[in-house]
Amino acid sequence: MAKVLHRQIGPLTGAVPVDKIACALGVSEVRQEALDGCEGILLTDRTRSVGKILVNSGRGAQAARFGIAHELGHFLLERHVLGLAGTFTCSLTDMRETRIARLHERQEVEANTFAIGLLVPDDQLAPYLKEQPDIRSAMELRAKLDISLEAATRCLVDRHEEPIAAVWTVDGKIRYAVRCDKFPWLTRKKGDLISSLTRTASALAKGSSGITSMSEVPAAAWTSADIPELFEQVRVGHNGHALTLLWATLPDTDEEAGDAD
Ligand SMILES: [Zn+2]
Structure with a gap:
């Protein structure tokens, strides 16, 4: 789905405008606030007729951008099952989830995969995949795409x-x-x-x-x-x-x- 979006958006230079993309896709509000105990919340319903995203600003701008992309993933992946009160409430562990075990974890992995796919367009990543593995590549990706070093490194590893x-x-x-x-x-x-x-x-x-x-x-x-x-x-x-x-x-x-x- 991230690939399809990028095909529609066309080539981008620099950081992917994740807020604008979320709003263009039907999310009515994207907010950042200092949250305690959770990294992101998506308020929506089963048919996704409404979408509001709130992410934690407490871990820096790059983590917040990842959080927005992650919640947008839950919003677009309509078969993701809502939690209580029509929300997805995502923890830091959720945003690092890579195991595919139970339904909850599978949904978190999918949201993370979508987030990385959205924030790191294939054409911007491709040159680094041809080079020998190097932390400097992750640092360049971080600077170029305004993502965290953690996200950039995970992307390279994957x-x-x-x-x-x-x-x-x-x-x-x-x-x-x-x-x-x-x-x-x-x-x-x-x-x-x-x-x-x-x-x-x-x-x-x-x-x-x-x-x-x-x-x-x-x-x-x-x-x-x-x-x-x-x-x-x-x-x-x-x-x-x-x-x-x-x-x-x-x-x-x-x-x-x-x-x-
Ligand atoms: Zn999540």
């Missing part, structure tokens, strides 16, 4: 052809992680301390800020999967926060000689 994963940590503890289907499982999970073998741990120990180069790391630092090579790049942010990008080389599954890199 769409890049290489097996990559991203891990968000604070003070060396995992906050959450996303990986593409091809990436081997991550052994560590939310709340775990990262291994001292990781590049992230050494960058944090050095107290260095900024972005490291993508360099090889023992696979055991992140996974117990038997893979030939693992590369890691880290961006150390403020207050102990770090974003780590992992890039795996998978075992050859055919007779072809593998690429040198």
Whole structure:
């Protein structure tokens, strides 16, 4: 649906005007307010004859833009089942939902997929998918499209052809992680301390800020999967926060000689 919308809108430069698009599609009101305990609310009915969106302004403009796109997703995906009192009330967990388990989660995943598809037009993303995985690509996307670094990174992880994963940590503890289907499982999970073998741990120990180069790391630092090579790049942010990008080389599954890199 996001693709169809972009075909109708035509090429855009810069940030996607998500408020205007929502209003053009029948949402009568888009508001931002400091909300406590929820990130976004869509007030609507089963046939979508009415639509009002309220999003949390407390986590910055880029998160609010994502929230609007997410609620617009619920509005346009008419089979999404309303909650109590004709509303969708979406939490921060909902806006990060990637598991497709129960109905609620499936709806949240779909709204997130729509939001990313709307905020990141294919033609603007395409050049970065041809480059080797790099946190700098996510940072450029963030600046160009006025989306959060988190959303830009998730988008790269989802769409890049290489097996990559991203891990968000604070003070060396995992906050959450996303990986593409091809990436081997991550052994560590939310709340775990990262291994001292990781590049992230050494960058944090050095107290260095900024972005490291993508360099090889023992696979055991992140996974117990038997893979030939693992590369890691880290961006150390403020207050102990770090974003780590992992890039795996998978075992050859055919007779072809593998690429040198
Ligand atoms: Zn939602």
